[in-house]
Structure formats: structure tokens, C-alpha cells
Amino acid sequence: MRRAARARDAADPLAHLRARFVVGEDDIYCVGNSLGLPRVEAAERAAAFVREQWGTHRVAGWNRAGWMEAPFRVGDTIGRLIGAAPGQVVVGDTTTLQLHRALHAALDLRPEPTPTKRVIVVDAENFPADLYIAEGVAEARGCTLRRVPMAELGQAMNEEVAVLAASHVNFRDARALDMAELTQRAHAVGALAIWDLAHSTGVFDLQLDALEVDFAVGCTYKYLNGGPGAPAFLYANRRHHGRVRSRTPGWLGHRAPFDMAPDYEAAPGIRAFLCGTPRMASLDAMAFALELIEGVSMAAARRKSMELGEAFIAGVERFAADHELALLSPRRAEERGAHVALTHPRAQPLARALASRGVAVDFRAPDTLRFAFAPMYTRHLDAVESAARLGELLAEGADHDPAFAGSGDGPVT
């Protein structure tokens, strides 16, 4: 299997990218679904931002260094990765706050808000923060929140539904929903579709414009490698521009911020979705991360991450049944995002044992291990090796080894 993996690496059109990231030769990092890696020159770029932009232009940087436009410039670059034409993506705040904004906007857009069309349908297995924020918005707007299992979302689309809000790829088991079909079903009943792309941006060939998605939000510190807590993005389809009132009307979303007018008048276009002052250091880091991958074909990235997942699962299947190990993710690559979730009764000691063998994975209480295969820096060999080392550890009984017991790190998302 290692030989085959090496051959695939040799033929991999994305293989050259790995050398551009801070990752060692024997370093298998399977947590790109939580926090992506920095580029080799990211530290120098961060210093250059302080030295050549903040320290040099000082306050004039807002105009002279183009800081004012950064949320839209970086947004357009992300747009190219998600199938959005320019002028529909803004970068800023957090995914949670962008979802808050999108949900309110979608509710505003129901052409005939009737007492009978007041249901927000959410994917019941969605990331908890998405559920919390949807609950909050539903309460604020006097709507009903309906939590529907992923597999039943299509059937749940009926005339009562105003908004469907779901994650394209589930954070836990990587199950991918059919975005095309569900968006169409939502539209067919007069509802709007909001997609959380946290676990799909950068690893799927997304086509938001073509699918006529209404709104989407996403995270940039996973497969886009923006750095810990890098700003989120909001996609608002052009047909909704100018028709939405922001619930968080900020001065930079004003038609003329520097008029300092006492009343809010929304800017035209995507600009109306901007609120406060852009976080420039983060945006610059984001722009730098994107420079590397904006030319990468998302179809190729998706293909590679599917292959990596397949190779990993094939490796695991050789010993899983003997060791209480089960596949939580869908078996078919087409139904899966870029990570693979396994369950095991002693998942936490296993995660620690893997770390001791150079394989960083993510443990989710109580019994889940997630192995992410970020296509930009993960090799085919890494997928095969991580399965092989997991098998070795189980054969050695590492899951029972007291050296790996006890409480430990619980990484984010």
C-alpha cells in the first residue's frame, strides 16, 4: 500500500503545495478540519504587515494601503473558490455572527411573510453554535425552529418553511448534504437556503451562483489556512442585495461612512453586510493564505481529498473489525467531506497514542476520532500511514496503555 501511495503522490498535481506549508517530513497533521497550517512565509508576512503597512502608512493605510476594500477584495478571492461571481462575499466577524446576519436577512426577504410561513428548518445534527444562533433568531423574530435530522431535510420542506439553514458537511461525521437538491426543494416551497460551508470551503468544488444559493457563511481557519480565529465570510446572492435591512447596521455598511450621518442608509451591494472596522492583520494573513490556493482547481482538491479518505478507510478496514473500531462517516466518498470519523470505546487514549507516533488527530467526546485529509498539504502516503499506525497501536494494545490515559487536549470544532 505504501508503494501505491508513493506512486499516487508522485502523480499528484497538488503535491508541490506541501512544501509551501510549515509541516515536517514525518509530520502527519490530520486536524486541518479544525485549524489549517501556516504557509512557510506566514511569519515574515505577519511582520511585514506591521512594518510596511501599519507602521508605515499608519492611519492613512485605510485608504492608501487599501484596507477599506480588504473585506471585499479577500471576499472576491474566496468567491472564486465557492463559485461566486465578484461582489457577493464579505469577510469579517465570526461564522456565528455571519449566520445571525444571514438568518435575519433571509427572514426579511420572505416576500409575503404570513403567520403560516414562520418556520426555520435547521439540520438537527448541525454544529451546536449554528443551532444556538438559529434558536436565538427564531425567538427574536417570533418564528418556529424545527430541528430535522439530516436525512429528512428534503421532506421537511413545505409551505410553512421560510428558511432552511444547514451545514453542507457535518462537523462530526463529515456527511455531506446534497446542496443542489435541498436548495431546489427549499426554493420550490418559497423558502430561502442558507448553507454553512465551514467544513467544505477549500475541499469541494462549490458552485453557489449556479445553484442559486441564497446565503452562505463559512470559516477560513480550517481548509483555507487563515490562522487561529481568522475572520469568517458571508455570501449574499446578488439578487438579494439592496432588499435586506441589517440587524447590526455598522458604520462601514453605510452608504457614505465619512458623512458621519446620524441615520443609517445601507450601502448598495454586498457592502451593506459589513458592520465594524475590518480586522486588518487577520485579513492580510488571510489574503496571503489565499494567494497560494486561489489558483488551485477546487475540483482537483475535492478529488484528492476523496482519494485520501478512500485510501485511509481501505487501510482501516483491514483491522477495524478486530478492534472495536467502526466507521462513523459515510462509506461512499461522494457522501463525505474531507475528514473521516471513526468510533472506538477508548478513542481518547488512541488519539494520544497516535500523537506519540507523529499523527495528529482530533478526539471528540465520548468516542470519536476525526482524521482530516486537507488536500493542500496531506500526502497519499500520510493517509496510508495514519491508518497503518492506528492498526499498529491497536495491535499493541495502546488503547489500554496507562501512559495514554487521563484527561487531555480537546481541540476546537
Add this chain to the structure above:
Amino acid sequence: MRRAARARDAADPLAHLRARFVVGEDDIYCVGNSLGLPRVEAAERAAAFVREQWGTHRVAGWNRAGWMEAPFRVGDTIGRLIGAAPGQVVVGDTTTLQLHRALHAALDLRPEPTPTKRVIVVDAENFPADLYIAEGVAEARGCTLRRVPMAELGQAMNEEVAVLAASHVNFRDARALDMAELTQRAHAVGALAIWDLAHSTGVFDLQLDALEVDFAVGCTYKYLNGGPGAPAFLYANRRHHGRVRSRTPGWLGHRAPFDMAPDYEAAPGIRAFLCGTPRMASLDAMAFALELIEGVSMAAARRKSMELGEAFIAGVERFAADHELALLSPRRAEERGAHVALTHPRAQPLARALASRGVAVDFRAPDTLRFAFAPMYTRHLDAVESAARLGELLAEGADHDPAFAGSGDGPVT
């Protein structure tokens, strides 16, 4: 006057701080009210964050490098500058979003919300974004927004008022409100007081706990030198903890974020006011900026900025009447923040002419110049020099010089 200024600089207990910032010997930067300056080592620190934290700890940094606690750790440091005991300040998001949060929380806290107590009083001359967000919250909560001129805020406190939201120091003319008196007046009628400290944090000896302020929000990229778009802060007085429901319930404000529970249960304490994933690069830059000034006496900082403003105004008064120049700020230092606003019919060409003589100031349409005297890096000599150079330029007729006409930069805030 220059000799006297040099003598004051020689005796200035904060004089040593200037050498710690990126600022040249003949460089007079009077825009610290908009964007503060970087520390000399800020570029290296930004690089070190990427190299030693993100690149080294990777996803484990959330626990091992203390990222999870950063919003509260940095919050407590800011707390020391604003007279807040630990556990009451969180850093994140933008000032606008924090104000949104504070306004909703304050409305939640009215013990007996009655139809007659539904008025939000805002300072009518407040920063526009504050007015926009207050308007939005008032509409969302079915309240009345009452815009009251700064001088009449005290009289406006009556039994109908649920919340007073005002800026301590006005962004335009630097007029400072009496926080103690207004907070007391608000409380006397059963209202809560929310203060926007954007233009006072780092330049006033604030005492939020002692004044029993309810909520406060503020900006860290002005006098705290956090960098362009650095995260904002929210102060929530301890007595309100556990009694507020967030309108933007985020996963990191949950009692147990890693339980991934489908329902939101607020964390105890200030933690409930956190929402999304912390922006770590910005928080680390902020922590670094604060390391330098957290030991500085805010009383000394306030005293110095008052002296600088006085020296500047005294200089300007020698020629103002001859050149259509008027003082927009209060004449008494006690009633003024750290900047001084002047009006002149040709303020914009004057701002450009000043820049050509090494004095960076801020122009606000149509006729205002703002000179900020950030006490951490501004010398007494700078205050005297900036007045003197303004006088020279007016004497030379630079405001009529076509070289300085035309449209130009409009810096932020």
C-alpha cells in the same frame, strides 16, 4: 515656548515610552485618536505568534498556548486600565457588535419591563455607528429611541428611560461627559448606563466598578495601540452576570462548549458574553501592546494628555483669531478628552499642508481638524510644534495654496 516644552519633556514620567514606539525623531503623529502606533518590536512579535504559537502548537494551541482564555486574560488587563476588577471584561468582535450585545443585555435586565419604561436614551452627537445600532436594537425590541443633545442627557433621565447609552468622549469635539453624574442619574430613575469608551480608554483614569457602571464597550486600536481593526472589548458589571440572555449565543459562551450540546446554556460570569472563536493573532498583538502600558498610571496619562492639549491650545490662541481658526473642543481641559478639534473654512488643505511639514492630523468634513495627543508617545514639544507649524502655514497662506487643494485621504473614525 519650545524651551518650556523641552523642560516639561525632561520631567515627564512617561517620556521614556516614546522610544518604544515606531515613530521618528521629527515625526509628529496627532492621529492616535484614530489609529495608535505599533511598538518597536510589534513586527517581530507578530512573526513570533505565527512561528511559535500557530506553527508550533497548531490546533493544540487552543489549550496548550492558552488561546481559549485569551479573550478574558486580555480583558482583565484592559480591566486594570478602566477600573474594573478581574472577570468583567471580554475582548472580541467590534465595538458596534459589543454595543449591540450590551444594549440587548441592558434591556433584558430591566427588572419590571413595563410598557411605560421602554425608552433608550442616546447621546444625539454620538458616533454614528452607535446611533445606527441603537436604532436597530430599539426597533427589534419595540422600544423608543430618544436622541438627546449631550448637554441635556441628565435632564432626560426620567421614569420612562430603560437605558442610557452614550460616549464618554465625543469623537468629533472631544467633549467629555460626566460619567459619574450621568450614571447616577440613570440609576436614580431605574435605568442602566452603557458607556462607549472608544475615545477615553488609555487616556482617562476610568473607574467603572467604583461608579457602578452597568456596561461599557470600547475600542483598542486608538490609545491602546492594538493595530488596525484590533478587537473591541465589553465590560459587564459583575452584578449583571448570569442574568442576561445573549442575542448572539455562540458556542464559546456555552457552559460546556466541548459537550457539543444541542441547546444553549450560558456559561457563568463574563464568559457568557463570548460568542465565536477568538481572533488569536489580533489578541496576541493586543496583549503585546498592553504589556507596555498596563503598568502606566492612567491618572498620569490623563494628566499628561491634558497638559499637551493645553500647550497646543495656548499656542493656537496666539494666531487663531487672525486666521478664521476656531476651537471646537471645550476650552477647559477637564471637559475635554485627549484630542483637540479646531474648525477652519479650509481645513482640508491645511491638513495636507501640515502633513507636508511632518504633522499628521485628521480632517473631518467639512471644516474640522483633530489633533490628538496620545500620552504614550507624544512629547510636549510636539504639542507646541504642531501649533507653531499650523501658525506658520496660515501666515504663509498655505490654506490657499493650490498644491494642497483637491480631494484626499479621509482617515477612519
